[in-house]
Amino acid sequence: xTTSSISAxxxxxxxxxxxxxxxxxxxxxxxxxTLLVPTLxxxxxxxxxxxxxxxxxxxxxxxxxxxxxxGTTEYALEHGYDLVVQRRPxxxxxxxxxxxxxxxDVILTFSPDGNSLPHLIPVVLDKLQEGHDxxxxxxxxxxxxxxxxxxxxxxxxxxxxRTVNLLYRGxxxxxxxxxRAYWREMISALDLDKDSSYxxxxxxxxxxxxxxxxxxxxxxxxxxxxxxxxGDEPAxxxxxxxxxxxxxxAAYYFQFWRELLFWRKxxxxxxxxxxxxxxxxxxxxxxxx
Numbered sequence: 293x294t295t296s297s298i299s300a301x302x303x304x305x306x307x308x309x310x311x312x313x314x315x316x317x318x319x320x321x322x323x324x325x326t327l328l329v330p331t332l333x334x335x336x337x338x339x340x341x342x343x344x345x346x347x348x349x350x351x352x353x354x355x356x357x358x359x360x361x362x363g364t365t366e367y368a369l370e371h372g373y374d375l376v377v378q379r380r381p382x383x384x385x386x387x388x389x390x391x392x393x394x395x396x397d398v399i400l401t402f403s404p405d406g407n408s409l410p411h412l413i414p415v416v417l418d419k420l421q422e423g424h425d426x427x428x429x430x431x432x433x434x435x436x437x438x439x440x441x442x443x444x445x446x447x448x449x450x451x452x453x454r455t456v457n458l459l460y461r462g463x464x465x466x467x468x469x470x471x472r473a474y475w476r477e478m479i480s481a482l483d484l485d486k487d488s489s490y491x492x493x494x495x496x497x498x499x500x501x502x503x504x505x506x507x508x509x510x511x512x513x514x515x516x517x518x519x520x521x522x523g524d525e526p527a528x529x530x531x532x533x534x535x536x537x538x539x540x541x542a543a544y545y546f547q548f549w550r551e552l553l554f555w556r557k558x559x560x561x562x563x564x565x566x567x568x569x570x571x572x573x574x575x576x577x578x579x580x581x
Contacts, residue, residue: 322566324351326396332358336530337405344410382500406529425516426474429523430466436522467508475563482510493543
């Protein structure tokens with residue numbers, strides 16, 4: 293790739309059938325991490341998936357709820373997770389409501405509906421610790437697969453990723469997925485927190501969209517260091533699919549093309565100093581050998 297570099301790791305083993313935690317042992321990191329978990333009536337997934345998430349992997353687990361009525365919020369409080377209930381509809385506004393409560397230097401967004409494999413959490417963070425700005429758990433890299441895709445969503449994800457790569461000289465395999473880690477300060481650096489970044493496509497298509505696709509585009513426009521690891525997407529566990537395929541798809545596709553003409557901003561890097569400090573103290577960032 294001639295701009296932002298996207299690298300990959302060997303495909304991790306799947307989670308064990310006996311539901312034991314799988315992954316590297318906890319390690320001290322030069323940054324803190326918030327696992328941000330958006331929910332809306334996901335009690336089945338919470339009961340099935342969240343016990344597989346070790347609290348030792350991250351510094352904060354923050355449940356971001358969209359107004360569940362099935363016991364999701366009660367489950368979160370009973371298990372000692374931090375909880376924010378969004379005040380405005382739409383996942384983008386939910387993220388904005390959560391921001392003041394996020395304590396981590398790094399945000400790792402995670403779906404508790406079964407689509408995100410818990411044992412990849414430390415793998416994603418290991419890759420970020422190598423010096424990347426963003427790490428994506430790609431559903432389409434090196435044999436990874438999505439069991440949640442149908443023909444329409446599979447085509448849409450291929451089209452969106454192909455379009456971004458062509459327009460911005462990238463080599464992504466998955467620009468849309470929620471399962472990714474990035475530095476919290478990138479949100480303001482890339483203007484993800486500005487309504488003006490979304491107002492036109494949202495007005496045109498009468499919908500509210502998220503910021504992961506725009507994050508993918510602006511990260512590559514700013515030539516940030518991006519990595520992908522392979523990550524299967526299992527079928528969802530209970531609950532209802534929240535996708536609004538046609539409205540969201542149209543809004544995102546318009547947004548990708550609009551970015552060619554709009555949004556230019558000098559990059560002011562305010563994140564990752566802890567990794568630079570660590571690198572200056574030792575010959576390598578990663579101690580796995």
